[in-house]
Amino acid sequence: MQENGTLYVCATPIGNLGDITLRVIETLKQVDFIAAEDTRHSRKLLNYYHINTPLISYHQHNEKFRTNEVMKRLKAGENCALISDAGMPGISDPGQVLINTCLAENIKIDVLPGPNAAVTALVLSGMPTESFIYLGFLPSASGERKKILSNISELPYTSIFYEAPHRIIRTLEDIQEVLGDRLTVVARELTKVHQSIHKGLTGELLDEFRMTAPKGECCILIGPYIQKKETGQPMDWLEEIKKLELEGKESKEAMKIVAKKRGISKRDIYKAKLES
Ligand code: SAM
Numbered sequence: 352m353q354e355n356g357t358l359y360v361c362a363t364p365i366g367n368l369g370d371i372t373l374r375v376i377e378t379l380k381q382v383d384f385i386a387a388e389d390t391r392h393s394r395k396l397l398n399y400y401h402i403n404t405p406l407i408s409y410h411q412h413n414e415k416f417r418t419n420e421v422m423k424r425l426k427a428g429e430n431c432a433l434i435s436d437a438g439m440p441g442i443s444d445p446g447q448v449l450i451n452t453c454l455a456e457n458i459k460i461d462v463l464p465g466p467n468a469a470v471t472a473l474v475l476s477g478m479p480t481e482s483f484i485y486l487g488f489l490p491s492a493s494g495e496r497k498k499i500l501s502n503i504s505e506l507p508y509t510s511i512f513y514e515a516p517h518r519i520i521r522t523l524e525d526i527q528e529v530l531g532d533r534l535t536v537v538a539r540e541l542t543k544v545h546q547s548i549h550k551g552l553t554g555e556l557l558d559e560f561r562m563t564a565p566k567g568e569c570c571i572l573i574g575p576y577i578q579k580k581e582t583g584q585p586m587d588w589l590e591e592i593k594k595l596e597l598e599g600k601e602s603k604e605a606m607k608i609v610a611k612k613r614g615i616s617k618r619d620i621y622k623a624k625l626e627s
Contacts, residue, residue, distance in 0.1 A: 356383070356430040358421075358453050360446060362439045362465025366543035366568075368399050370466045376400050378463060383429035386421055388436045388445055409433065414448045421449055425458050439467045443487045443513055469511045472538035472570035475548060476509075479575055483509040489522060496522065500529040503573075510573040516565050520557065526573060527553040534574035540567040582613050585623035592620070 359378045364370040379385060379402045386409035387393035393406065409417045421431055433440050433449060440446035453460050469485050484503065489496045489512055503510050514522050519537060526535065532552040537560075539547045545567065549556055553573075588609050595605035610617045 353426075353428050355458050356425040356428050357459040357461060358425060358449065359430065359432045360440050360450065360460060360462045361432050361434050362463060362467065363393075363396060363434050363437060365437045365466045365468050365471065365541055366546075368396060370542055371396075371400070372463060372465050375463045375465060376402070379404060379432050379434075381430070382432040384424070385432045385434060386417065386449070387434050388440075392436050393434055404432075409445060409449065411445050414445050418449045418452050422452055422456065422458070425453070426456075437466070437468070439465070442467060442469070442485075466542070468513065468538075468541055468568070468570055471541050472536070472572060473509060473511060475541070476536040476538055476550065476572050478509040478534070478536060478572050480509070482507070483511060485511045488513050488515075491518070493521070493525060496525050497529050500525060504530050505576045505578075507575045507577075509575055512571045512573075514569050514571050516567060516569055519565050519569055519571070520560055522571060523553055523557050523560070526571075527557065530573065530576075536572040537565060538570045538572065539565055541570070543567070579614075582615050585619075585627070588613060588615070588620055588623055589627055592624075 359382060361375045361378060363375065379397065379400070382404060384405045384407060385393070385397075387406050388408075388410050390406045390408050397404070397406070407417065407420075409421070425431060433446055435444035435446065438444065441450060450460060473480055473483055484506060486499065486503070489499060512522070523535065526533065530553070532554050535551065535553045535556050537549040537556060539545070539549070549559060549565075551559075591609050592602070592605045595608060596602060600608070606617055606620045610620055
């Protein structure tokens with residue numbers, strides 16, 4: 352019986368043509384055909400690496416139709432590499448339909464990791480990396496955009512979006528309106544000659560971009576929501592300390608607990624004690 356082929360999902364550069372792995376180059380050379388989002392665009396990358404493998408188009412508008420065709424060829428034993436215009440296929444790019452169909456029909460898939468704009472922007476931005484949320488492109492209608500922003504407004508994670516340069520100002524305006532002035536980064540032209548990171552409060556970036564509109568490809572990152580602590584009044588602090596002491600806590604320990612909980616210094620608490 353004919354053995355099925357494999358689908359190789361290959362990440363390609365997001366700007367700098369040097370950002371491609373040896374395994375991706377080898378795979379692109381060895382497969383029977385490459386399904387590419389835009390064959391004309393990918394041809395430049397393939398020519399650069401002297402790859403002559405036949406190409407077929409696989410994009411948003413022919414994804415379902417092409418999936419059937421690719422599946423037939425995979426079942427006939429051919430190997431296929433899937434690439435998009437930049438970065439990882441399936442991440443704000445076509446790929447999901449083919450990948451899910453292969454999974455459903457037990458066709459082997461391998462993912463060859465490599466560049467991705469969101470992760471590159473996150474690491475370069477200096478924003479917290481412990482936990483982050485990626486939301487792709489925000490909807491173009493302002494109402495829907497604001498709804499999504501409002502859903503993430505109190506998330507304690509860095510949020511990452513993709514955005515077209517001509518929409519950056521409008522999106523930053525919505526961010527400022529819904530989330531207030533938050534630590535924001537616009538990461539432009541990553542891995543390219545004019546790569547730049549713009550970091551500041553949302554309003555500061557708006558001032559900058561209203562003077563000089565951003566150009567090129569951009570990612571927007573918003574800092575995590577930081578809950579402001581209720582410091583309360585000195586009387587409240589002392590009452591809380593008394594309660595903790597009655598529960599058996601040492602006076603010093605009680606002061607430390609209240610200072611931490613209220614986001615105040617131990618010196619402020621000593622002062623309040625002396626003045627009481
Ligand atoms: N699949 C890609 C990935 O893995 O990152 C994303 C493709 S999505 C259609 C394209 C968007 O990604 C751009 O509009 C921009 O927001 C972001 N992007 C891609 N390359 C970039 C770069 N070099 N610098 C900044 N953002 C980039």
